[in-house]
Amino acid sequence: MLVLTSVLSGFFFSVEFVLLLLLLFFFFKKEKSPAISLLGLLFFLILMSPLSAKLVHWQERKFVSLQEVPEDFPVILVLGAGGVPEEGLSVYQRLDHAVLQRTLEGIRLWKLHPEKLLVFSSRGREGFVSQASMYAAVAMEQGVDPLQIQLIEKGVTTETEALDFIGEFPEVRKIVLVSSALHLSRASRIFERVGLEVIAAPADFQIKIHPGGNRLNWFPSLRSLVKWNALLHEGIGLLWVEIRVMLGLFPVSESLVSGKLHVEASQ
Secondary structure (H helix, E strand, O other), rough: HHHHHHHHHHHHHHHHHHHHHHHHHHOOOOOOOHHHHHHHHHHHHHHHHHHHHHHHHHOOOOOOOOOOOOOOOOEEOOOOOOOOOOOOOOOOEOOOOOHHHHHHHHHHHHHHHHOOOOEEEEEOOOOOOHHHHHHHHHHOOOOOOOHHHHEEEOOOOOOHHHHHHHHHHHOEEEEEEEHHHHHHHHHHHHHHOOOOOOEEEEEOOOOOOOOOOOOOOEOOOHHHHHHHHHHHHHHHHHHHHHHHHHHHHHHHHHHHHHHHHHHHOOO
């Protein structure tokens, strides 16, 4: 009873409840067009969590938690996802949730294979420390050998991170790629397109299934919009990659091109 009371009170005193009232007002309004009614119903369904949660879970579970890394994959690369170097905050508190999860996953994998190189990527705002250095600070706090850490402090998008990695490590062709589970389909595709063999290491799972079953929340929620936004962002991003690959417009690193030319010349 207390749980039900808590859920109901949380819903009735929320922005979602106001949105629901507005939707009901337009839905039951006498003078309304069928198109408006259909849009209202569609928006109501979008705001309900189960569908977006199922889709996010399906996308994330394309990747399984990595437990072992082959010996011939020398680098664990952690992609950036935000952080703020605010004074007075601990090295953990400075990182956004997604990148903290990515960083901790990279650290976990490195501790299984401390001979491998742990690389952090992402630039920061001009004149301030890079985000990669903030991730490295967490790694060193967790006991990672500073000599086994390297930073790439230039990338601002997944594509530039891939090209920057190739530029910094032209001899490396196999990597363990750590990113959010929802982001890994697009990220893996991008890194493969620049000539790398990738083992995906997912982190930051948004949807988790309890062994006893999840309680589905059918109340409309703005959190559902956040999930839809993430799904659309990754879906459209991956589609844009594939379109440019088809048209021959996808960027290729100079080191990869020179490597291919060298191979062709030797043949």
